[in-house]
Amino acid sequence: MSDQTTNPATEIFLSYRNLLFTVAYEMLGSAADAEDVLQETWLRWVKADLDQVLDQRAYLIRITTRQALNRLRSMKSRKEAYVGPWLPEPLLTTPDVAEDVELAESVSMALMLVLETLSPTERAVFVLHEAFAVGYDEIAAAVGKSPAAVRQIAYRARQHVEARRPREAVSADQTRAALESFRRALEAGDLQGLLDVLAPDVVLVSDGGGIKQAAPRPVVSAGKVARFIVGGIGKAGVALTGEPTVVNGNPALILRVDGEVDGVVAIGVGDGRITGLYYVRNPHKLTRIASETPLTLH
Template structure:
């Protein structure tokens, strides 16, 4: 009995050592904190029941479990997301302000990147995340996915080309991105469409995710004039049942980017991030208002990198 408890304590210690990594992998695979946490919990159940005496590399083994559980959940999620009301966006999470200064790290969890990852097949996404984000070798990824190394390399090449053609570019310094986000906020709060137009790129795109639960555009809005009019129209009006005078705006680092959180008396009602181009103009705005996707921010939970 005592030996069993020692083994259990050891298993828990090993799992806890890698928990943040497992969550980080699952979150990039699924795009939601709630699903990522469920995957980590399922991985723990599987890990606690395995014969660990034959596990030579616990970290690789745990990542393998997590990746395969996430793959199963992602396949189901993709079917559900086909009937989602309006644009589907990832669940935003708070990040350390320092992350915004590390281009590769901030890019890997940015809202724009996670949106791009949604266009990959589940297997392509798994290979891309493990290889390009976490640096696992193809041979190890092949073992994790129970596929040949040659097929995994093909998946990786295809995923990388797809992402390269669509990925955001984080060549604008974090300080400049914060300044542009501040200018956007000031213009939006003032409902000043002329000032908004000064910070919007001509081909800017606005994604608004209300999930059918709060007011949001049902399609992505393209072009500075349309985006400017939409933002100016909703600024200063009641939203999600909260009057303007009861709203509080705070700056936050969200998914590695300077962001804005609008709080109501009961918690967050909107999280906003802006993707800034090399000219210092906003080329994409991601606005999440679905209350189901604001729980992590409401709890103050920070994404482990």
Template sequence: MAEDAFNEHRPLLFTIAYEIVGSASDAEDVLQESYLRWSAVDQESVEHARAYLVRVVTRQSLNHLRAVRARREEYVGTWLPEPIRTAPEVSEDAILAESVSMAMMLVLETLNPTERAVFVLHDVFGYTHGEIASSVGRSEVAVRQIAHRARRHVHARRRRFEPDSDAGREIVQRFLRAAATGEIQSLMDLLAPDVVQISDGGGKVVAARRPITGRADVARFVLGVIRSTTPATRAEPATYNGMPAARFVTDGVLDWLVAFEIHDGRITGLYGVRNPDKLHRTDAVLPLDRGGHGTWKP
């Protein structure tokens, strides 16, 4: 049955779509459109279902990404990817964890759609240039050149990254305790000198419009945010995009979500999503699957 074959590969297909379009909701839309196309073909004529489905999802992801690029350029404030709650095993796959991290998703956003798809398929999922060529409508030689250009671009902009771990979660807990008690020096001690704080409110809620850099400024910003919360707000530990995170919930409603980037025992990045449009589906743990053997070295 068409549905059985599609569901078998759904985690892989969702992961590819999410990494190309940068939104869980949009990735689900891509999968819905891809399933409709898959169900309309003669299943017996398809020799390799997974390869066929990857091509369909890649093409639909590219079409979707090209359609939303203009909207993202007009986005109010800083755009962050829609966060996804990830299972512990995602953090055990270093390539997968880094590829869906907030920092890497922001780097991917600076690639053009074709470069992004080629990089994701080749370096993260391990597909050959020849296999990718049929998915993006380019020759194998062109794909090889695109992959080289995209890889150079990504490596020049990638930030240091360590997947979610017990040590990382302990650092986040210490950070939250210091923020709750207003201990600015304790906060600064947990931050790297070049730490970056990025907020995404989408123009719908109060959020910093520009990134904040440096531990003194980031610490003061965090304390200001904490002071603005109500006594009913509580912080819940979680894992999002392969990173330790905290969910800030008030009266059962998720107000904002912060994912923490950690390197060498210090927090190097805080990614705060407050746009309510990106928080409505953050409770479920979404299955991710890389499937291949990517060439990228985290």
């Protein structure tokens, strides 16, 4: 793309690039796949007759959605063959993402996991309508359904997500406070400290992708999660430290073992305690935590 920056089509594409990446990422949960979708979108965009394009943003979102849907369907077999639980790829994000409450929630690890339970079309419709305020007619053109069908899909997807997303809004300060308590207990190997900050029905999901050791299935309940964490640290005999950061617009920790990056921990919080722990260890999913990724809904 760099040698074609004077091309008007390329300049228009670049002006919407962060938006299109956000659309693709929210649909796919993978930055690498989102980048591939953007490349495919650009190749189709530069062949378009710009004089016939009435709404550049809508047209680009439509192309991106179609390519992301194709990619999402092809990812199904890859996820089915994946070793252990699959978590979205964490992104180190710019400060403005955290300041935009709507954007931060839409890319949070907790919501991204809920979106994994939708069908590809349901996910596309939900993301486009709820996060990006795309109208039903435009969504219909993107997903190949009638506007009436899209309305039904949107309603069904919204009901599904609302039944599974956190009931209460949690501020970044509340999340940071819970995360700091967790970090202190983690670094000290303090079992009681972990029990104090974990909700009784907390769920730990760890993603090693068959490359790094991880729990083969979610670990449920404060006692089991705390013992799993403390036992793992003790068995490994390593020095574990947590570095506060912002991932997907929300407070998180980069965990280091003997100074080397081991993974990223994102959390969900309810009533001041941690309800969800999402630990990404798969090194192939840790390529976006060294530099910030800009995201936008506009």
